[in-house]
Amino acid sequence: MATAMQNDDSAIEKWKLRRTIQYLSSLRGHGTSLVTIIVPAQSQLSQTTRLLTDEYALSSSIRSPQTRHNVQQALSAAQGRLRLYTQNTLPKNGLVLYTGIVDDGEQNRETKISMCIEPLQPLQRDLYRCETHFITDFLQQQIIDSVNDLNRRRYGIIVIDGNGTLFARIDPQQGTTILKRIQVSLPK
Structure with a gap:
């Protein structure tokens, strides 16, 4: 009975993650203002925090005022999210941070996104990337791998x-x- 409930919970978590990934994949930002940060469980949180501080300082040299503002907002949001974690409270599979200001093309508005996701499988590498879109391909691959694992049992x-x-x-x-x-x- 407990195993069936765990399988149901796992299936629900995968469904939620798949929907979240689809949503994040569809978002686009103005310039390279969408920040994706991957923090493996074994990495040092202080290094990631230091990287964000350095990137914030470097972002002051971005020419476009709107892109500069958006990148600095995204980096500040990421720093705020990372402050919620310590080395001991970091999820066992690592952490993926998505922050940025997204263009809402239909209504000419900008929406601030700040999301933390614990992946299905442990993360092996760290990543920091500013793009016009969020990097979600590794999470999509994890979902595909987890479905294939069920088929291989x-x-x-x-x-x-x-x-x-x-x-x-x-x-x-x-x-x-x-x-x-x-x-x-x-x-x-």
């Missing part, structure tokens, strides 16, 4: 009765394979 079956024993494997791609059959004659 194999189950073993052992059937024991009065006539013998049967060892079999159930594989989603190959079906059922009988590995070994042992027959015995037991006295009545």
Whole structure:
């Protein structure tokens, strides 16, 4: 019963993550004002904080006043989000930060986005990127990999009765394979 509930929770989390990724992938910013930051669990949070401080100082040399303002706003939001975490409270799979000011083309408005996501699988590398869009391809790949892992699961079956024993494997791609059959004659 508990396993079924955990599987349901896992499926709901994957669905939420997929929807969030679709939403983030559709957003576009003015200039290179959308910031994506990947923080693996084993990395030092102080290094990431220092990087953001350095990037904030460098952003003052951006020529376009609107892009400069948007980048500085995004970096400030990212620094604020990182302050909520310590090395001990960082999620076990790492953390992905998405911050920036997004153009809403239909109504000529700008919307501030600041989002933290814990990925499905542990992150292996860190990343800091300012682009016109958020970097979400690695999260999409994690969702695809998790679905493929479900399809790759194999189950073993052992059937024991009065006539013998049967060892079999159930594989989603190959079906059922009988590995070994042992027959015995037991006295009545």
